[in-house]
Amino acid sequence: MAARRGRRKTPLEDARIHAVKALDKSAELEVRYINSFKGRGVFSKAHFGKGDFVVEYRGELITCQESERRRRTYNRACAVFVFDFLWQEKIWCIDAAQEDGSLGRLVNDDHRSPNSKMKRVIIEGKPHLFLFALREILPGEEITYDYGGKDWPWRKQAEEQSDDAESSTTAVFSAVLETSERPTSPITQAEEQSDDAESSTTAVFNAVLETSERPTSPITQALDEPDFVVSTKKVPCLVDYSDSDESQGPCTNPCSSQIQSQIFESDPILTDQDRQSIPQLRTKSIQMKERIYFDSDELFDPISDDSGEEYIPKSTEDSSEDSDGTNIVSFDHKMKMQRFPNMGKIVDVRDGCLSMQELDKNSLNPTIERGRSHIRKKGTSGKRRQRNCSSSVTSPRTQTSTVNSTKQSEGGYTEALLVNSAPDLVPNLPDGASSLVEVTIPAVCKKEDGSRMYNKKQYCLYCKKGFIKMARHLECAHKDKPEVERAVSFPKGSKERRMHMELLRNRGNFAHNVEVVNSGVGTPVPRKHMPWKHMKVCKFKPSTPLKPGRTCVQALCGFAVPPPPSVKEQLWKLLNNMVQDDVYFAVKTDACLMEYGEHLYNRLGYDVSKHEYIRQKLRELGRLLIFSRKNTHLKTIKDHIKPANFMQVVQAVRDLAGYNCETNAYKCPSLALKIGYSLKKISMLVESRANVQSDFSTAKDARTFRKVYEARWNEMISSASLRTLQESKWNTPQLLPFTKDVQTLHSYLDAQ
Ligand SMILES: C[S@@+](CC[C@H](N)C(=O)[O-])C[C@H]1O[C@@H](n2cnc3c(N)ncnc32)[C@H](O)[C@@H]1O
Structure with a gap:
């Protein structure tokens, strides 16, 4: 070797x-x-x-x-x-x-x-x-x-x-x-x-x-x-x-x-x-x-x-690659392999969605339903889904091999979850891994005869260690804690005792999972069901009835995850009212977008009627971010405001807004204009923050980006967008007032 x-x-x-x-x-x-x-x-x-x-x-x-x-x-x-x-x-x-x-x-x-x-x-x-x-x-x-x-x-x-x-x-x-x-x-x-x-x-x-x-x-x-x-x-x-x-x-x-x-x-x-x-x-x-x-x-x-x-x-x-080309692993992937040597199957869980979306507030446990994650929405299944995922996190063309490395690890399969982005929100990642957070989810292990092996570790709320028999551990080691004391006060085998113990176990697992997601180190404890499904049978669900529908439950679960240190709780809450799709996760996990959200919230957040506007602004950029991740090497909004990437941003915005180079027109001209405006604003925010932090090279980049933007954006994006907008009005029929309206106006004027 x-x-x-x-x-x-x-x-x-x-x-x-x-x-x-x-x-x-x-x-x-x-x-x-x-x-x-x-x-x-x-x-x-x-x-x-x-x-x-x-x-x-x-x-x-x-x-x-x-x-x-x-x-x-x-x-x-x-x-x-x-x-x-x-x-x-x-x-x-x-x-x-x-x-x-x-x-x-x-x-x-x-x-x-x-x-x-x-x-x-x-x-x-x-x-x-x-x-x-x-x-x-x-x-x-x-x-x-x-x-x-x-x-x-x-x-x-x-x-x-x-x-x-x-x-x-x-x-x-x-x-x-x-x-x-x-x-x-x-x-x-x-x-x-x-x-x-x-x-x-x-x-x-x-x-x-x-x-x-x-x-x-x-x-x-x-x-x-x-x-x-x-x-x-x-x-x-x-x-x-x-x-x-x-x-x-x-x-x-x-x-x-x-x-x-x-x-x-x-x-x-x-x-x-x-x-x-x-x-x-x-x-x-x-x-x-x-x-x-x-x-x-x-x-x-x-x-x-x-x-x-x-x-x-x-x-x-x-540096460490096999030269026979059979086991080609992307750089990012390999780096994660070092951190997670047991990594095997790759499942796509974008933008922290597993850990964030599926953390069940009520059971206080992240959940994963294998084969039924939101990826299914794309209509992919089985191996294909895995392949898609690897491409979503690396380059569209590096799909091949990440999937090939499926292995049976010691205790069964492990599933490595590549959580795209959240670079700045997730601390302690090595440089090259900035766009990936990876979490390994241990899958259910089977014995030789096919029956399940009960070796799942739960995490203790108090000592943070993993144990297979949590109730026994709590009883032995933390009897002095009031919650444990209360739980053991119920007779052994009673429903109440089981529920109390389960709640403590869930809380311990939740605390552990939050730690794993934030640090990118460790293995989270999975849970089988999707939150909205689990909510139907959850023993700990809130007594006040929830609005029907999945999104409401997901919003609850999303909010269950504490906001990252740099994000205000109000903004976090505002975001959780978004439709929880890919765009939502892209927004939530990008530091620049969160900063922009915060800026908008500080300006307009006092007025609840503006909350939807803030969400829309963030979603526009979230869409750009997803598009760029798929089609360019830009992985964060910060990458978008680097002058060297200007042309790629132009191309991405054009493509996203449906630019047709033959007709020089856009399908969605206002999107191109709005994104441009927001990028400029973000460059200002980044520059001011960088100046405050004495990070002069970032400040210079952001300033130069704005200069390039001012010199070229109009020519490359805005002029055609504005023209498309103008021309679209040409064919809009001009509405003449009804006779009745004219009569009403006259009677009003007479009354005056
Ligand atoms: C294949 S592209 C190279 C990448 C290009 N510079 C860009 O930013 O997309 C070819 C174009 O780059 C520009 N180009 C390439 N070499 C050049 C040179 N020596 N001087 C000026 N422009 C050049 C021309 O506009 C040319 O049409």
Whole structure:
């Protein structure tokens, strides 16, 4: 096992592992907002060696025809995310127009001195596009690659600028510049700087580039060098140069050269018409620029320690992972596995809903009804439900494995409950776990003969320890407590004695469960029934009759959980009158939303008629939060007010409000406007709190977010929303007053 963990990975293997998990190296890369012209970019947070796998250009693999169809519907901003490449003698595309939180799609262009290069790698018969470092990349550097093509507007601008600069320099310096920076030259600065040892390879390589970049032969720009076929089955030898003897390596692969010559000289699939259409695509999309041999010096420095097999990925998520890809566990998940080693089945209990929603006020015990949690509302069942849950807490694409790890633990199954979010409301969590609180629920254990094993521990209200026989423990150890004294005053076996003991047991369990939920440590004591169902038979239910319906009982149960320290009881109560759905749990467990709620409550809460307004405001943001968690990497409202995430927020708000880029109209324009307003308000609250706490970087982030918001929100969201609102009024019939109304008015005026 130790040997396996220590096994070094090649860049290709590293790329494959990330591709299979659909994960980026989030510990080593970050998105930053650069400026309004360039938008966002991806920056290195760590050191990358030459040849290292950097990031995948992830998206949907589509055919050329489909990409043509989409391009007709996409606006310019979306079309630029479609990446063309050649594979199996056809043009394919990776469409990354969807804002899915992946990083590869956000990498910007640099045709002069890019630090990485796009490569096509085949994994399990499917092409993937990966960026590999062309040279050493230092922390803080922006990741760039050459988009290919020539018509990108920013290049012209850059060239104009550099022309201006050139004209003002001395003649000698101009001459040097002309040689090294001529835009038509395929030789990059980096290549120019390469040392003598590399020069021969570079020369050969440049020769290839020059041929493939000749503008008159557009097809040669597409990528068609031998694929890097990565097979999961051939562990540890993961690189398989298709149809070739592995020992020969890619350069000497006769098959590849055959394929290349087929494609370059007489392409059997592409007609002249197709060829004509390719350059046209290029002005709107990114392409594989040219062929590059995978083991060429450009990617792997043969004399460097970092090359080839000696490569060890640095990303945190790789640190303890199995490299065979069969047991891929998300980073967050693994972290929780450390905390809860017995974790087995994963059941989705979002936003503290198990512990909060199902804590039964009357029985004072959290309840879980296996297979009947609110997840069922989604129409999922059994294994599917489990899968959904893992995706809801990690990334939509990391679903696979969390479920696979089902194990029978010592005493039977355990169910790990991933409780999404509540990061700031739940203290003492390690950094990376900020968006997850996980609680392990022990399931009923069965003996070998299938009968139930009664080993459930109850928690003592007084000494906080777990015991299987609680009544006996109370009687022996806490006889001096008045409640216990009263309970034992009833005859043994009597109904009264049982009820008193049960109440004490429930109270002990409740206190224990609250502790577990708040600290994220320990195992809560489950209870079988849903609260509203249990309420029908509960021996301790309030004597005053409740309003019929589930929500009322749930509200009672929700309120049974004490508010977190930073939340006012009145606000907590106000929230518990909300419909208790996903949005409710999202709101209740997000610190910024609670702060915003508190702000609204302080302003308007004295007026009960405004309570519904406060709830609505919070629900709008709760919906945004749920949407963002599903579709982006934003997990809290605080993430939404970081300037680097601005574009993702824009996209999320657009999607949530039903933006149609063709008509430039919204289905629900007022939602987009309201969310914008609330986000701005929250940024002010966060900034002021951060200033008070001398957390100047958070304050700066919030301030910068507001600046970006003020500069761009109107253009990106509000203008279209307002226009939609205005236009929707055009078709509203203007109501003329009835004759009767006019008569009434006249008689009123006469009476005056
Ligand atoms: C694939 S996206 C890259 C991510 C993009 N910056 C964003 O914020 O969404 C390509 C777009 O980024 C911008 N871009 C990329 N490279 C650029 C560069 N070198 N200079 C200016 N803008 C660039 C252009 O607007 C281009 O259409």
